[in-house]
Amino acid sequence: GSGQRSAVVPATVATTDVLVEFRTSAPVTDGPFSFSTGSPLSGRAAFPPGSGAFLGATAQTGDAQLEDLRSKLDGLLRDADAYGKIREALDDAGAKENRGQGLQKDALLRRLMAAAERSPAPELLGGSDSMRGAPAGDVLALKIDVKGGAAFVAELAETDGVSRAVRAHLAFDRQRASTRLAAARVDPELRGCFFFEIARPAPKTPGAWRKLIQGRASSLRIAVTRERVGNALSHKRELVATASLDWRKALLDRGGARSIALKAAGPDGVDGEVATLDVALDVVAVGGALDLPFQPDDVEDAMRKARSEHAEAARAFYLYAKQWWDGFAKGAGRDLQQREVKLFARDVAGEVRCVCSSVPPHRAHPVLGGPPRAARFVSLLPLEKAGSVAGGNADTWHTPLATCARGSGDVWDHATLLCSLLRGYGLDARVCVGSMSDGRGGAQPHVWVATFLRTSVDASGRARLRVTAWESATGRRCSLAPLDAQARERYLSVACVFGDDSFHANKQPSDAVLRCSWDLEDANAWLALDPRRLAALENNAAKGAMADFGLAAPLRDPRAMELEMERDLKALIERHREASRGLSTHWDADLGYMLQPSLAAYEQERVTGHAVDHADFQDAVRRRVPRGHCFKGFPTCFPHAHAGRALAALERGDLSRDVLDTQGEQVTHALRVRVFPYAENVCAVWVMLAVHYKKAT
Secondary structure, eight states: OOSOOOOOOOGGGOOSOOEEEOOSSSOEEETTEEEOOSSSSOOEEEOOTTTHHHHTTOOOOOHHHHHHHHHHHHHHHHHTTHHHHHHHHHHHHHHHHHTTOOOOHHHHHHHHHHHHHHSOOOOEEOOTTOOTTOOSSSEEEEEEEEEEEEOOGGGGSOOTTOOEEEEEEEEETTEEEEOOOEEOSSSOOOOEEEEEEEESSOOOSHHHHHHHHHSOOOEEEEEEEEEEOSOTTOOOEEEEEEEEEEGGGGGTSTTOEEEEEEEEOGGGOOTTOEEEEEEEEEEEEETSOOOOOSOHHHHHHHHHHHHHHHHHHHHHHHHHHHHHHHHHHHGGGOOOTTSOOOOEEEBTTSOEEEGGGGOOOOOOOTTTOSHHHHHHHHHHSOBOOOOOSTTOOOOOBOOHHHHHHHTOBOHHHHHHHHHHHHHHTTOOEEEEEEEEEOSSSOEEEEEEEEEEEEEEEOTTSOEEEEEEEEOTTTOOEEEEETBOHHHHHHEEEEEEEEOSSOEEEEOSSOOBTTTOOOOTTOTTTEEEOOHHHHHHHHHHSOOOHHHHOOOOOOOSOHHHHHHHHHHHHHHHHHHHHHHHHOOOOOBOHHHHHHTHHHHHHHHHHHHHSSOOOOHHHHHHHHHHSOTTEEEEEEEEEESSOOHHHHHHHHHHSHHHHHHHTOOSEEEEEEEEEEEEEOGGGOEEEEEEEEEEEEOOO
8 A cells, every 4th residue: 555565574484385475566675675676466486494584684775786687586476476376366366245245354354375385396305404594604515406307208198187286395405395287297396496505614725625624524415205296095106216416516517507317206106217307506604705726626526436435335334245155155054045135125226225224313303202103104105006007016115205205105214314314313223124024924025124222130140131123114112022912913024134234134933923043242153244334334324214304394384284274174064964965064173172182092092002091081071961861972183184085084994984874863073183293294184073962762
């Protein structure tokens, strides 16, 4: 109305999306910000968390810099189709007003915000050491400008009319970012500009630069996923391609465009088939000038030397491992070659690595809080077996980035991720490879995590050993030493056990869990790799994918998710009962509120593995439900917040369908949704649908 608006967004506190509301095309100025929408309409721009550090760095107010910032902001709004969404909302609002419904200002704002939430701008996902909320200062950063993809030949295949979209996920030194979804085609419009911190403070002397360039370098890791769009009942993401790139290459051709070769993965993983991602890489000094006291040849020499050292370390370890294996297989005259001793595995890039490199200690995001919640987080990732075509190798181990980008993983992915998290919390956690009961009297290969703890000293002077099994797919725990009933029923054999600094092969006469010893220090029972060889491999090899990885924080507000899902699920239930039974639906809001302590207790049981007393909840229900009425309640947990998928699951279950389709006199339903957030936007969504009705006489 006044022709100008101003907003102050301190760069030091820009830890969330910055909402800027525009009323006219006049410039909006204050502090380091000055820009115009270039449109008379209102607009909304979402800045990535942490971008305040870079926007705030443009303290100079020259006309050229201001015009550049205006252009970039206008491009952001146009890329996100913000102007189009606003026009659609305003047109819809005008249509409703013409029908006499009169859309109010608050309702319009809510609609605009909801539209923006459904189509978010690219966001910087902060790992544990990310630049989220970092002040503008003395920072050396890697700038990645993603300009599109090419040669995605798998998109030439027939898709049966299903709309699909792709997204590029990037990770560097425990920091994360991702592009917006782009329509899946041969040359997808993958776009995004991201900054990752390399060093703080930025190196100033030739010696500091030499240490940075010649040290163990982190790699920029990329994973491209594909998913269906427009189908709320199917939200599966496929891993399409992966790549990694040494960040030091950005020093060789600063700002230059390059095509990164992507190795095909997942269901499209045919040998030799690749796609490309077009990017521009640069190294920038945030808050200062960048002076490079070296020549490109110095960087080339450092990378060449590192590759040579990596290759030599890998070759030396392989020769040692072969000798070790020969001794294990022929030892004591026993044929042990049939045991599943997994010393090497192939990753998504096709490289063969020692399995110990996949489980370094990982410091998780604070939202996890501790080992039980870490196990719960991993268990909420759907368990899926990555497919392969033409009988290809389906036993590829995915990097943590690939697993989290897919939003799912196989049993190896779950176990290695959980082991790294537990080791990060200081536990002596190791991955166990063996077999388990298939439930039909047979055995099937299996992998799980075990933690080892030496407790009080026994009469012989040796510390008692307690070994706990952690099921990565469910989060459940049981005791392997001493062996309890659950472990006795579930686990059949164990062939080898490994952590990031140790590997032990079971050389006991029997590998049956019922009879074998879990004392890894007993050389008569377990054959260990030389830990010095593992340390040498780790010190001289390139940094592994897990060492560079950082879990992202939750981005969505759990309370907003609860309210949205409750509203949508109530509407779907009302339509279902009307369409299928011709029944009206009445809701008891007070009873719905009383259901939430029970849902919190159910989640606590899943985390701790211990039953919680529900006496208070039961008493509250008895006091609320009218005398002479029956009460039924059905709680269930989902790893998503899609109301349509939740209703479909309720319709399939016998008990839940009984509550859903209840008929009778004075039938009243209640509904409660509780969302418990974890890292990576993974959440446990508990839904309780309840009903009370008058008993039939």
